[in-house]
Amino acid sequence: MVSLINLILYQYPFFKFVLTNSNSTSINGIILLLSLVIAAILLNALVFYIGLYLLRNVGKWLIALFFNISALSVYFINTYGVIIDRSMIGNVLNTDYEESTSFLSFGLLLYIVFLGILPSLLLFKFEIIRPKLKRFTLHAVLTLIFLGFISFANSSNWLWIDKNSKTLGGLVMPWSYVVNTSRYYSYINRKEKKQILLPNATIKNDEKSVVVLVIGESARSNNFSLYGYEKNTNPLLSQIENLKYFKAESCATYTTEGVKCILDYKNTNKLYEILPNYLYRNDVEVIWKTTNWGEPTISVEKFQNKDFLRKNCEGPNCGYDEILLNGLNDQILASEKNKILVVLHSSTSHGPTYYKKYPKQFEKFTPVCKSVELGDCTQQELINAYDNTILYTDYILASLIDNLKQLNEYKTSMIFVSDHGESLGESNLYMHGMPTSLAPKEQLDIPFLVWTSENSRTIKESQEYSQHNIFHSVLDFLAIDSPVYEKDMSIFDN
Numbered sequence: 001m002v003s004l005i006n007l008i009l010y011q012y013p014f015f016k017f018v019l020t021n022s023n024s025t026s027i028n029g030i031i032l033l034l035s036l037v038i039a040a041i042l043l044n045a046l047v048f049y050i051g052l053y054l055l056r057n058v059g060k061w062l063i064a065l066f067f068n069i070s071a072l073s074v075y076f077i078n079t080y081g082v083i084i085d086r087s088m089i090g091n092v093l094n095t096d097y098e099e100s101t102s103f104l105s106f107g108l109l110l111y112i113v114f115l116g117i118l119p120s121l122l123l124f125k126f127e128i129i130r131p132k133l134k135r136f137t138l139h140a141v142l143t144l145i146f147l148g149f150i151s152f153a154n155s156s157n158w159l160w161i162d163k164n165s166k167t168l169g170g171l172v173m174p175w176s177y178v179v180n181t182s183r184y185y186s187y188i189n190r191k192e193k194k195q196i197l198l199p200n201a202t203i204k205n206d207e208k209s210v211v212v213l214v215i216g217e218s219a220r221s222n223n224f225s226l227y228g229y230e231k232n233t234n235p236l237l238s239q240i241e242n243l244k245y246f247k248a249e250s251c252a253t254y255t256t257e258g259v260k261c262i263l264d265y266k267n268t269n270k271l272y273e274i275l276p277n278y279l280y281r282n283d284v285e286v287i288w289k290t291t292n293w294g295e296p297t298i299s300v301e302k303f304q305n306k307d308f309l310r311k312n313c314e315g316p317n318c319g320y321d322e323i324l325l326n327g328l329n330d331q332i333l334a335s336e337k338n339k340i341l342v343v344l345h346s347s348t349s350h351g352p353t354y355y356k357k358y359p360k361q362f363e364k365f366t367p368v369c370k371s372v373e374l375g376d377c378t379q380q381e382l383i384n385a386y387d388n389t390i391l392y393t394d395y396i397l398a399s400l401i402d403n404l405k406q407l408n409e410y411k412t413s414m415i416f417v418s419d420h421g422e423s424l425g426e427s428n429l430y431m432h433g434m435p436t437s438l439a440p441k442e443q444l445d446i447p448f449l450v451w452t453s454e455n456s457r458t459i460k461e462s463q464e465y466s467q468h469n470i471f472h473s474v475l476d477f478l479a480i481d482s483p484v485y486e487k488d489m490s491i492f493d494n
Contacts (some may be wrong), residue, residue, distance in 0.1 A: 089183075413453070
């Protein structure tokens with residue numbers, strides 16, 4: 001009974017994908033579909049059977065928990081087109097209160113009540129009868145034998161299943177989030193080992209230099225007029241001299257991994273010392289200001305999160321990302337060091353409530369989507385709201401450059417790169433977080449903007465860059481000599 005409930009209520013996205021991506025009208029396609037239905041019923045029944053046999057009433061509570069989490073998962077899959085893989089589990093576990101509450105809606109409540117709470121209450125209407133061990137073992141063994149038969153009968157479909165395994169594994173309930181939660185914590189445990197220190201660096205000169213690295217959130221290059229977008233979303237940046245922009249692709253579709261890529265010196269799964277920690281340890285002034293979350297461990301003295309920034313801000317726009325610029329020049333001028341790295345980690349284009357990410361005066365493109373269930377809006381309303389966040393980003397970056405121009409004693413540079421892109425309804429996908437191998441270009445193509453003050457450094461022309469160019473470019477501009485520095489990876493000419 002539990003397995004049938006699980007099939008009927010929570011496996012619709014799984015079988016929708018199978019029907020859409022296989023030849024369901026052919027004999028082979030029909031066999032595949034029927035086999036998956038039978039396998040889903042039997043395999044889930046076997047696991048629930050073992051769980052209830054061992055845990056009894058505790059097993060009931062565990063299945064009730066599965067029902068409610070599955071209801072939530074199916075809501076987000078149906079509403080935003082997400083896949084519950086390891087990276088999506090990371091997004092969920094790294095989401096703060098402010099972001100998580102932005103997803104609350106009447107539709108979400110309906111899913112929880114009708115697909116979560118009511119089926120859970122039904123469970124407690126039944127009494128668990130525990131069979132004798134011999135009967136229990138016989139049931140389990142016969143089920144496994146039959147499942148093995150189904151598997152070998154579908155040997156012609158193994159290649160298709162293997163090809164689509166990531167998507168299938170991210171849609172099957174409840175095992176998508178059970179398995180991937182375990183995978184996520186295993187991944188985190190590996191990453192939380194003591195970081196590998198990079199070789200010591202030296203500062204080559206006493207010239208006063210500042211790099212401001214702005215890490216954008218969910219900004220995709222498609223919607224920047226600098227990259228040819230038909231709407232003028234960059235009216236200020238397009239007028240600034242010495243501003244260059246390049247094609248770039250993110251290495252991930254979620255914040256934690258995207259930010260790590262930006263701060264790493266090369267593409268590796270190992271936990272090497274990241275850029276701000278490395279420079280701070282080697283006597284560079286490092287200031288980290290953030291209205292976002294999901295950063296790797298930042299080991300610097302001057303780390304200022306959004307609570308700190310808002311507490312020290314006055315005015316109507318303290319709830320928006322321009323707060324990152326508040327008092328920035330004063331902090332730079334107060335430093336006793338000649339080499340300064342400032343990192344501004346923004347959240348300007350993060351959904352689903354794009355319309356809340358900018359002050360009212362930046363709502364140039366209308367009408368805008370004001371629903372967290374993005375599929376309820378027209379795509380144009382959704383894109384309008386998102387474009388207004390890019391317009392606001394244009395204002396923030398232009399204001400930052402104006403501030404840096406006032407630092408006459410310093411050679412200054414601003415680098416803007418996004419952690420990942422964003423889907424806005426293309427192919428019925430919304431926001432981000434798809435596995436990189438399956439992600440559309442909208443979630444991977446990102447802006448990479450660079451500005452330098454006059455008489456400082458020239459920027460290489462006509463190249464496509466990656467997030468890993470950041471580390472070496474910052475070292476180059478600040479004149480930091482390091483054994484890990486790669487000259488070809490810098491965006492600056494010598």
